[in-house]
Amino acid sequence: MIPRILVLNDTSEKRTRNLAASFRRRGAVAINMPLAALAFDTTSKSGIAIPGFHGALPDAVLVRSISAGSFEAITRRLGILHALGKLGVPVWNSARAIERCVDKSMTTFLLANAGLPTPRTFAVEGLEAAREIAARELPATPLVLKPLFGAQGRGIQLVRTLDDLPADDDVDGVYYLQHYVPRAGPPFRDYRVFVCAGKMVAMMSRRGDDWITNVNRGAVPEKISGADEERIAFLAIAAAAAVGADFAGVDIVPAADGNLLVLEVNSMPAWSGLQSVASVNVAGAIAEALLAFLAERRAAAAPPRPHRFTAPANS
Structure with missing residues (x-):
């Protein structure tokens, strides 16, 4: 039986094509499509409709990317991943793991909870709460402000004074503040x-x-x-x-x-x-x-x- 791997990605960029080729060389089939294309469908045998699978389920799912969308759209897409896991389909990475990693505050909590070394971190709502933390921590070290949801270094800024803290609207009311780690450089x-x-x-x-x-x-x-x-x-x-x-x-x-x-x-x-x-x-x-x-x-x-x-x- 040839394994069928569903690769969830929003583009057919080089890394995804390399994945498909890697699966083919190992006797499997990789089908690439965006997560948004999958649907909940109670008329389907599994309750999930996947284009081209004709009611069947893949042997495994590999999540390469999830495109941006409204809160409702992202909730539905993650719900699909949760449902696939509930049906016994291995999902790499699971919806739970993705949710944990997308939310930097939860990632930091889990790292610290596991006893791993990670910078001192605070995640609060509201400028007043952020100013209280900054007033307490800044005499000892600058702080790094990061978007709670973000990647590739976008939106990161160094906070050296209370005036460096942006307004609530600029960070959607959530302040993720982390001790700056001194290191050699540049470079x-x-x-x-x-x-x-x-x-x-x-x-x-x-x-x-x-x-x-x-x-x-x-x-x-x-x-x-x-x-x-x-x-x-x-x-x-x-x-x-x-x-x-x-x-x-x-x-x-x-x-x-x-x-x-x-x-x-x-x-x-x-x-x-x-x-x-x-x-x-x-x-x-x-x-x-x-x-x-x-x-x-x-x-x-x-x-x-x-x-x-x-x-x-x-x-």
């Missing part, structure tokens, strides 16, 4: 680690003149070498486990005092920058891990073979 560096199925697949250093070291902001991907590799990999694997992610891009920053701190866990990570310096094919590693998971799942569900009794030979 500044941090680490991106790709984790899949509990293993480190690849890692890179991002070097940039800006303290926000995202590749899309001009940072340069570089290979990592040195004694920190093992520590970085350990933290990344533990961080992905803390949020329940089957695969993830984990951001780790090296502080000036030598400590490593986990900043974020991305449940829908890009890997073009990472692939440029990685010796492992990231798309291939994802396909390999997901198909191995399905094979183990089928083996565990298979009924045991009957024991054949063999009579002893006559003496």
Whole structure:
């Protein structure tokens, strides 16, 4: 039986095409479509209508991206992922893991709750509450203000004084404030680690003149070498486990005092920058891990073979 993998993505960009090719090389079929195309449909046998599946369900679902939309649209799309999981379809990453990672405050809570090193963080509503925190924390350190929902370094700003705090309307009333991590620079560096199925697949250093070291902001991907590799990999694997992610891009920053701190866990990570310096094919590693998971799942569900009794030979 040929496994059918549903890859949920809003574009057919290079990484998605590489995923499809990686599944094909391993004897599976990958079908790409946007999550918005799936529908709840009580006339369908499963209760979910998937274009081209004619009432059947995929063997697994891989979530590459979820496009922007209204609160209602995103709620419905995540509901589809929850429903697929309820029907027993493996979903990488699950709706629960995506929800945890999209909400930076929940990610930070789970990292700290797991005992992982992460900067001191506060998430509150209202400018007055944010000013109280800033007044208490700023004498010791600048603060980093991040959008609660955001990626690729967009909307991040450094808060050095109370006047640096934006108005409520500029942050939708929510202030996610994190201690700034002092580090050497410029150039500044941090680490991106790709984790899949509990293993480190690849890692890179991002070097940039800006303290926000995202590749899309001009940072340069570089290979990592040195004694920190093992520590970085350990933290990344533990961080992905803390949020329940089957695969993830984990951001780790090296502080000036030598400590490593986990900043974020991305449940829908890009890997073009990472692939440029990685010796492992990231798309291939994802396909390999997901198909191995399905094979183990089928083996565990298979009924045991009957024991054949063999009579002893006559003496």
